[in-house]
Amino acid sequence: MSAPAAAAGGAAGAGRYRQWLGLAALVVVIVLVPFVLQGFWLRIATGVLMWMGLAVSWNIIGGYTGYVSFGHGAFFGVGAYTVAILMSRFGVSFPLALVIGGVLGTLASAVVGPPTLRLQGAYFAIATWALAKAFEQMANVLGITGGPYGTSLPPLINDHFFYAVMAVLTVFTAVATFVLAERSRFGLQIKAIRENEASAAALGIHTTRVKIMAFAVSAFFPALFGGAYAYWVTFINPQSVLGDPITDQMIIMALLGGLGTFWGPFLGGALLYILKEVLWIYWSNGTAYLAIMGFVICLIVVFRPDGLISFFQRSNARQPGPQGGEG
Amino acid sequence: MDLFLQTVINGILLGGIYIVLAAGFSLVFGVLDIIDFAVGEWVMLGAFAAYFGQQYLHVDAFVFLPVVFVAFFALGYAIQPIIFRVVSTKTHLPMLMGLVFTFGLSTLMKGSALTAWGYNPRSLDTFLSDTSLALSIPGLRLFAFVFAVAATLLFIGFLYRTRTGLAIRAAAQDRDKAALMGVRVKDLASVVYGLYAGMTGMAGVLIGAIFSLSPQMGAKYTTFAFFVVVLGGLGYVPGVFVAAILLGLINTMTTVYFNASYSFLMVFLLLFLVLIIQPKGILGRGT
């Protein structure tokens, strides 16, 4: 069990104080942005925040714990629909609806978690993927969700308000993730599970319980983001909040940034989202940007699989994983 | 009763198409540990290859099948080393790396296809398009079914009755042990991926002939491939037969006897249930 301890010790010794400063710097930047950007660009910044938060959340289960969930978008969708339905049909206020959305998303993960987390590697990935697709189909056929027609929320168009909401959520996610994954025993436990689950169990870690907790935590934040997103866009349908692209992007951002690292998902989330938006703005007339994005993804996976954060790291503190990976 | 029989036959015929789609995919997972996200795009490319073959060379789609196989085999064989490199690196979760790479590949293929061919759905006709036999069995689908089964049986025969096939199966079981035994895993991997691309390309031709084609058609087949392969047992190619037929039957039975809008929902729920109850597939022979 020395590897994770060494990693944590290394981080503690050299950067314990630095990491908190880094977080503080992030908060400062986030607070300053709305004074610098206006209108449409503030929307972009809001999107950057949301995706950073989503990538960071996914990283908890996918990167830190080593269980690759291909269905995390489902929790985003649950949050989105909860807020949409509560606000439009029952007149619930946004803050309350948002909290309920977060709770429901976490509940959903607590229900599907136990049976699904018994699976390893590829099987877990496919199971979560199948579940998310099932959720999407359900949203399409149920009446309360409005089916394919989607649901509209009481419109509120206010760039600053939504920036603030996403900022609060992202900072909350960042701090919570940092504390849980990098500064607590829970963090050590999930990293141990990722390194070698059998050994972790042998050492007395209640792997099932820890995994379920990690899954639930990783589902809570996306549900909140989903709820905020629904109110922001004022109209949602199954395709836009429960489709594959949400999960796919979460994963790619975490991966490109650096799986299982704290700052990686921030970097991956911001970069990929900005790249996507820039390509959209300046190249919107074609479908070539899809091809370019695909190509870029392939390049990074082939040449820099540790993620872009590895450009900033002197050495990779993590040890190589069990041979052949999962599954 | 007639409708029931019709529904069952429809289900089986539908499943047949999925067999050839999933056979290669299953093997690729077994040997290379990759879940190829781009499988739907290979189908799409195969369908378009046949479409353009018909448009410019005036060759019927079914005559074009072997051409597609050879061309796609070559393409897959050529691409494979990149994929192999991605899944062999000493980083964490090479399976995930493979997944993301193939996802990037799929986005690249789809984006390129959309840019090159536009968004209009096309229709591919063959000399069999209008035939219909007793009990309204579509001649085209029957042929596709027969072809798919034959191709897959050949494929399985290759796997189980030749030395190369033996080596491949050994590598699928345990790559490192096989290498220790002298199996040239890298070369084999190229053959496997080439076979997979060839088979999936042919599936694309069949699918294009039966349904319509568009550059965005891939996602649906990726979904089906996942389903069939997991149900049949990842890495266990013969399991694909049972699972594919089952998929076809679920589709048709739900549509006719339950509610058509739930057909996909049933598929995904069933997939999820199978995974949590018996992840090695319904025959229990997955890796």
Next chain:
Amino acid sequence: MNNNATLITSLKTVVGRRPARLAVGLALGLSMLFAFSTAALAARNYYKIGVVTSLSGDYALGGNLTKRGYSTWARAVNAKGGIKVDGKRYKVKLVYADAQSNPKSGADAASRMIQSQEVDFIFGPYSSAVTLGVAPIAEKYQVPMVTGSAESPEIWKHHFNFTFGTIPSVDMTAQAPIKYLTEQSPKPGSIAVIGINDPFSKAAATGFDEAAKKTGLKVDSFDVVPTHSDFSALLSKIKDENPDILAVGGEPQDLIDVLKASASINFSPKAIVMHYGITDAGFRKEVGSTFGNYTIGITDWSPDANLKDDLFGTAKQYAQAFEKHYNLTPDYTTAACSATGEAFTAALQKIGAKPPLSRGQRVKLMKALEGIDIHTFYGPVNFAKSGAHFHDNSELKPMVVQVVDGDKYIISPAKYKQHDVVYPRPPFSKLLNKQ
């Protein structure tokens, strides 16, 4: 310069190299965004029109139809020197953004056009989903938007003040072919309806269903299926009931699948009605002489209709100019989009507003749009001022069309009729052996 070096070095020692680089990177990125965001706010002597439509994703097909329609209008208007307001002519310039077939991107696009690019008004998106994402933004910033293609009735139920549509919604138009068929002989007695589970197609299918009930047809089945389904099982079930009419609401790809599946099981009802598809030249090219032959559909416009206006001439002239430019035949969506420009022109002339439009002028423009009643090459444009189809062009009545050997003909109403209806439809076995 030396000071900067020491600053960065001290930053590095305090917070560490890694976060320091990140912070610098973020600062750089932000300042770039800031540089982009301060847009020039100049006076201009042309109208700037934002076009939000889906150039990629699931709705790319329809989105591109709208793009061509809007561009065609812009070219025509500029060829004449521009829109004439108060004796002077002002040209138009279109700025495009891709809504990527999802409401959020549509909203982002609209936000950018309104806040950064300061457009005067907006040409709206294809599909109700994207329109519903864009409408609240148009509403908030009071920018009038007219869409030439969003046929789902959902939009109008929201009663957005600043959103209008030149296409009558599908629940109104679906009645036409059903009603027409019940007047033919042998009189049909039953109908089976299929709808794809997307907003437009489902609304079309619901429209067929309601029209059937109103005209006394027996509805054998009404099925809503997910997109990309396999239709063989469903059609076998339907064939069992032997309906006289098969009515399908779907996008072209699903429609082709339905036709091929019907042919393969030899299901040949007396008439096949499809809301969309046959008005699309690509669809007709692919299956118009084979599987899709003799399919009946709806169109809100046809080049052969006896309509004209001062900008485009006759409908036929519009089509000819279009074909010369794009090498494609325009369909009703494209025409409806070209007509949106004419709606704006009429409204602008009414209030005498010159570019750039102030917020107050945009509000007046919206009110003016509500009051217009014009006749264009596309037909009448007159937005409803109340009711379930608020701000939809409910005055325009659809025509019933049929594909015969790859060409589209109007079969109803009588004043536009070009061809006698082929009813009952020859069975597939005869159709395909003709080749």
